[in-house]
Amino acid sequence: MALFKQATTFLGFSIPPHKKLTAAVKSVLSCRTAYFPAEFQKPITDQDVLKELEDSSEFENLKFQPFLPAPISLNSSVFYDEFKERFTRYVMKGGQKKLARELLEKTFYEIKKIQLKKYYEAETDSERNEIECNPLVILKNAIENCTPMLTVKKVSRGGSVYQVPVPVQEKKAEYLSIKWMLEAARDKGSRVHLPIKLSKELIDAHNGEGRVIKKKQDLHKLCEANRAYAHFRWS
Amino acid sequence: MRNSNILYLSRYTCYGSTPKNGRGTPKVPFPYIGPKLALRNKVVDTSSKQESKICFTELMELLSCLKEGDFNEKLCFEHQSKLKLCEEKYLATIEKEQEIRRKGTLTPGAKTLTSAQANILLKKYPQPGV
Structure with missing residues (x-):
């Protein structure tokens, strides 16, 4: 009104x-x-980038540059991370972002607990140095380890459908790995909480083992089995 | 298919009745009633033909590498980056082509024309009597 x-x-x-x-x-x-006009730029929130800009000659031009309004989730906090923000959106169900954020915080807490336990139980210094205790690094590394290089695409030729191996684009590959990770985390008993299962899966993937890594390898195996149909991509 | 009234009259009936003595159907010529038969001053955009088997060897190398290394991804880093580079190159060339297609800038002495270029020329010099 x-x-x-x-x-x-x-x-x-x-x-x-x-x-x-x-x-x-x-x-x-x-x-x-x-829509906003084309001359509107995206807002810059990274402190390091802003500092660099202030020193450079571009800063004078930016004084009269119109900027798009910043989304609510975007901020210049020390704890803000773009990938973390994206991952919370995948965890979210039905627009409950607060709940998703809390779940991710809990998983980070669980990861920290598990890794610190390993850290204190290790006997030599070289063993200790190998153990990663930063949950954010573990999350990023785990998702990177699960990203597939190839997928299969369905192509119908002569009345039958073939599964043709094709390279995946970066965005799609990341989407697939996050999707598999959350599928594995949600496949659990009713008594188990999501953060506990997700933290275990993430640590497994960080070490290069576990269900999600196997799923990626299965997809690669499917690609290898269908290598005879690779030329259907173009013809 | 539903025949038009004129067609029906001309081919199968003569003077309102079909011949019944075994003769072939008589053909009565009739004037053409329809749209004017002339080409338009416009060409429809058609996509260009793709090159044959882009990045095929790179893909095959990656697949064989994966099989040799028991699907250990770390061993095939080189092949993976090669395939990625090839794909990026291909996508960049496609983008360039499309930009030229959209802009339709005329190049002197070119034997093949894109649809946008042909449209510009047709607008400048339209067909007479259309």
Whole structure:
């Protein structure tokens, strides 16, 4: 209703609210949801990038540069990480972002607990140095270890469907690995909490073993088995 | 298929009745009624033909490497990066082609024309009597 009032006042005349919207009012309303012009840049939140910009000559030009409004999730905190933000969105179900964030925090806590236990139980210094205790590094490394290089694409030729091996694009590969990871984490008994299972899976993948790594290898094996049909990609 | 009235009359019936003495059907000529038969001053965009088997050898090398190393990904890092480079190169060339296609800048002495280029020329010099 407030939007309607704003639109009508902008036009310079008032329309009784029980009447239908005219074309002119509709055009004003659509402006609110319109795309920003092309010259609007994405907001810069990284402190290091901003410092570099201040020293360079580009900073003078940016003073009069219009910027897009920053999304709520974006900030310049020390704990902000782009990949972590993306991963929470995959964990989220039904728009419950707060719950997803809490679940990820709990998994980080679990990972830290497991790794620190290993760290203190290790006897030599060389063993200790090998153990990674930063959960964020473990998360990134685990997802990178699970990303597939190839996938199969269905192509129908002569009435039968063939599975043709094709290279995966970066975005799609990351999506697949995160999807498999969460599938493995959610496949559990009703008594087990998600963070506990997810933390175990992540540590397994970080070390290059576990269910998700096997799933990736199975896909590669399927590609290898169907290598005879590789030329169907082009013909 | 549903025949039009004129077609039906001309081919199968003569003077309102079909011949019944075994003769072939008489053909009565009729004037052409339809749209004007002339080419338009516009060409429809068609995608260019793909090159044959892009990055095929790189893919095969990667697959054989994976099989040799018992699907250990770390051993095939070189092959993987080669395939990635090849794919990127291919995608970049496609993008370049599409940009040229969209812009439709005319190059003097070119034997083959893209649809955008042909449209520009047709707009400048339209066919007479259309």
